[in-house]
Amino acid sequence: MSNNSTKILFLTTLISGIMITISSNSWLGAWMGLEINLLSFIPVMSSNENIFTTEASLKYFLVQALASSILLFFIISKTILEDMFSLINSVSSSMIMTTPLLLKGGAAPFHWWFPSVMEGLNWSNCFILMTLQKIAPLILISYSLKLSMFYTTIIVLSVVVGSIGGYNQISIRKILTYSSINHMGWMLAAMLLGENFWLMYFLIYSILTLTIISIISPFNISFINQTFLLNNDNPIMKFLLFTSLLSLGGLPPFLGFLPKWLIIQSMIINKMSFIVTIMVVLSLITLYYYLRISYSSFMILHSEPSWNIQMHSNKLMMITLTLSSVSLLGLIMCSTVIIIY
Structure with a gap:
């Protein structure tokens, strides 16, 4: 990404996606924040100077989209079965809801995408992937960890x-x-x-x-x-x-x-x-x-x-x-x- 103003725009929306996830009072709002965060990071990853960024950004998008789809499926299922705003009580529902979040955060055994994506990024994007991109999933995991x-x-x-x-x-x-x-x-x-x-x-x-x-x-x-x-x-x-x-x-x-x-x-x-x-x-x-x-x-x-x-x-x-x-x-x-x- 050569245009600096465009990069600033996407970094701002990336941070706003994290803030939406942290401050939302429902799982659907948290999912929306995760999606904004994901779609903001993909253009930041892409670069004409590095041929590996295309592969890395595609891998990252597919994995994160998969995790988001699973999370949305669980949210909809939970909404049908009970109130969306309720706290997670059982260990089994806690485990189900946090599995896609662990995939997003890159925890083992859901880490298989992490090394190959990192290998295709420049150092500033590596820092974002290792720190900022973990904030929202970790916050959501902390709400339901037992x-x-x-x-x-x-x-x-x-x-x-x-x-x-x-x-x-x-x-x-x-x-x-x-x-x-x-x-x-x-x-x-x-x-x-x-x-x-x-x-x-x-x-x-x-x-x-x-x-x-x-x-x-x-x-x-x-x-x-x-x-x-x-x-x-x-x-x-x-x-x-x-x-x-x-x-x-x-x-x-x-x-x-x-x-x-x-x-x-x-x-x-x-x-x-x-x-x-x-x-x-x-x-x-x-x-x-x-x-x-x-x-x-x-x-x-x-x-x-x-x-x-x-x-x-x-x-x-x-x-x-x-x-x-x-x-x-x-x-x-x-x-x-x-x-x-």
């Missing part, structure tokens, strides 16, 4: 697929995709504990994703081996990239550990030790492949080609440094504030 075998299975599968799936990847987009699936499992677990938990987790996840993409995007990096040659004359950018990745993985000194810390503590208090043990062990796998990339980049390869001379602009550099400092020092600041008060 602790059951179905949701426990979804949480465990999301964490397993997110950890194992990214283990053997060389594409950074796919690594971030499987990381997103892993975090989806954590957010669903956080929903079982309370609204504040998953909102805080989602906010911190979005900040860390924005930090990583703001560093990667100016260099047009797509694969791990390109990070090895990333601007060795200015090692601070490489340092910030990999500390942000480790923060996203949940390494303790960084901000990404804070929401996981609170969720682990609350799940143990609520006697969900078995699930949280699986989640923690599998999160170590994600940390392993982040550490593997970082170690290779810093310790093994030091050379830099003469053509890799693109630099961040001063404004973008300041934004990146600010976001990275939040990632690096956020946990320390939060702990200090808690101790003071």
Whole structure:
């Protein structure tokens, strides 16, 4: 999409679709918001500069249209059987209503479309797909989530697929995709504990994703081996990239550990030790492949080609440094504030 004003228009309607879904008091209104959001994102995805965007946007449209059709069918069925404005009471109706929403959000085992769509997008659209596009489905899921075998299975599968799936990847987009699936499992677990938990987790996840993409995007990096040659004359950018990745993985000194810390503590208090043990062990796998990339980049390869001379602009550099400092020092600041008060 070359016309900037058109892009602003579609991004505005995309945000308005999310707001309609969040603020609606019926399932039909929420469905309408999801449709506005979907039809706004398709033109934003499309680009004449990248031949893969057509395939990605078509895949995304078909999957989301399928999920919307299933959701509308369930809404109409529910309206026929009972009042549309009533809250979901039974576990079975909760499970039925949230299945298409899990497909929209890309949670395992409904994640099959997510990596291939991500691979065809530019970095700004990747950020929208991993963060903004998850808000509306997650909000709707949080309205009807109940602790059951179905949701426990979804949480465990999301964490397993997110950890194992990214283990053997060389594409950074796919690594971030499987990381997103892993975090989806954590957010669903956080929903079982309370609204504040998953909102805080989602906010911190979005900040860390924005930090990583703001560093990667100016260099047009797509694969791990390109990070090895990333601007060795200015090692601070490489340092910030990999500390942000480790923060996203949940390494303790960084901000990404804070929401996981609170969720682990609350799940143990609520006697969900078995699930949280699986989640923690599998999160170590994600940390392993982040550490593997970082170690290779810093310790093994030091050379830099003469053509890799693109630099961040001063404004973008300041934004990146600010976001990275939040990632690096956020946990320390939060702990200090808690101790003071």
